[in-house]
Amino acid sequence: RKEVEQDPGPFNVPEGATVAFNCTYSNSASQSFFWYRQDCRKEPKLLMSVYSSGNEDGRFTAQLNRASQYISLLIRDSKLSDSATYLCVVNMKATYKYIFGTGTRLKVLA
Amino acid sequence: DVKVTQSSRYLVKRTGEKVFLECVQDMDHENMFWYRQDPGLGLRLIYFSYDVKMKEKGDIPEGYSVSREKKERFSLILESASTNQTSMYLCASSSPGQGDEQYFGPGTRLTVT
Numbered sequence: 001r002k003e004v005e006q007d008p009g010p011f012n013v014p015e016g017a018t019v020a021f022n023c024t025y026s027n028s029a030s031q032s033f034f035w036y037r038q039d040c041r042k043e044p045k046l047l048m049s050v051y052s053s054g055n056e057d058g059r060f061t062a063q064l065n066r067a068s069q070y071i072s073l074l075i076r077d078s079k080l081s082d083s084a085t086y087l088c089v090v091n092m093k094a095t096y097k098y099i100f101g102t103g104t105r106l107k108v109l110a
Numbered sequence: 111d112v113k114v115t116q117s118s119r120y121l122v123k124r125t126g127e128k129v130f131l132e133c134v135q136d137m138d139h140e141n142m143f144w145y146r147q148d149p150g151l152g153l154r155l156i157y158f159s160y161d162v163k164m165k166e167k168g169d170i171p172e173g174y175s176v177s178r179e180k181k182e183r184f185s186l187i188l189e190s191a192s193t194n195q196t197s198m199y200l201c202a203s204s205s206p207g208q209g210d211e212q213y214f215g216p217g218t219r220l221t222v223t
Contacts, residue, residue, distance in 0.1 A: 032210045043200055043214040044153075087153075091210055096141060096160055098212060102152040 001026055004090050006101035014109050017078050021104045023088030024070045030099075032091035033064055033071050037084045038103065044087055047073075078108045113137070114215035116201055122221045129188040131218050133201030141204045142184035143212065144168075144176060146197040153200065159184055191222045 006023045013019045025033075033050035048055060050062040050071050061074040075082055088101040117132035135142065143158040145168075155168030157176040165176050173195060177185045184203075188195055201215040 034211060041198075041219075043217045046211050046213065049209060049211060089212070096158055096166070097155070098143075100153040102150070 002101075003027060003099045004088055004101040006086075006088050006104045008102060009105040010107050011104065012107045012109055013078055015078060015080060017108075018074065018076045019078055019106065020072055020074045021086055021088075021106075022070050022072050023101055023104075024068075025088075025090045025099070026069065027090070027092065027099075028066075028069065030069075030090045030092060033062075034089040034091070035060075035062055035071075035073050036087040036089060038087055039084050047086070075106075078106075080108050080110060082106060083108045114201060114203055114213050116199075116215040116218050118218050119216060120219050120221075122223065123188075123191050124223055125192060127188075127191050127222075129191050129220065129222075131186040131188075131199055131201075131220070133184045133186070133203075133215055134182050135184075135201075135203040135213070135215075136182065137203065137205070137213070138181065139203035139205040139213075140181075141206070142178065143202040143204075144174075144184065144186045145200045145202065146170070146195075147200055147217075148197050156186065191220075193222050196220060196222045 035047040036044040038044045054063045059076045063072045085103040087103045090099045114135045144156045145153045159178040175187045199218045202212040204212045
């Protein structure tokens with residue numbers, strides 16, 4: 001079983017739609033959680049950290065469920081510019097280790 | 111804003127050449143990382159460093175070495191480049207005192223022929 005798993009997609013959604021991605025992790029000792037966005041042939045860019053209480057940044061909402069060991073990302077009112085690959089990242093602080101999912105590809109269609 | 115820069119965006123080298131990839135960050139981050147990213151495999155950690163002159167092997171260190179002589183600079187060295195090292199190389203930095211988020215450089219797309 002992979003340490004961090006994501007549905008690779010692609011998720012094809014119309015502009016204005018709401019879309020949600022989940023990411024599951026296997027190590028219960030995981031301490032920090034992040035969502036990154038990666039455009040084609042570019043570097044990953046931090047979208048948001050995921051806190052235990054959940055957090056929201058504009059159209060983006062992230063949630064953490066420690067009991068079921070998953071994090072989620074909700075995008076409301078999708079824009080064409082949201083088309084990208086979304087990477088889930090989990091950090092094991094004591095080991096300096098960041099585990100990356102292979103990403104979920106989103107295509108927002110006009 | 112955190113800035114991580116890498117010495118080259120694109121690089122073409124021949125098999126057997128020694129290759130140096132440099133990474134510089136300007137945010138006084140303690141931790142620095144080198145990854146490679148290949149289609150279908152995601153990001154894989156090659157080496158990381160949590161302090162000057164300190165280094166730790168990641169998941170795929172074979173064929174690579176690193177150097178960290180100054181806090182802001184982390185170099186990746188391919189001792190003798192091979193075609194299976196053709197990849198996108200990404201440098202990142204982070205600080206445990208600044209939220210643990212990693213910030214990435216723009217990447218170096220290395221082709222070994």
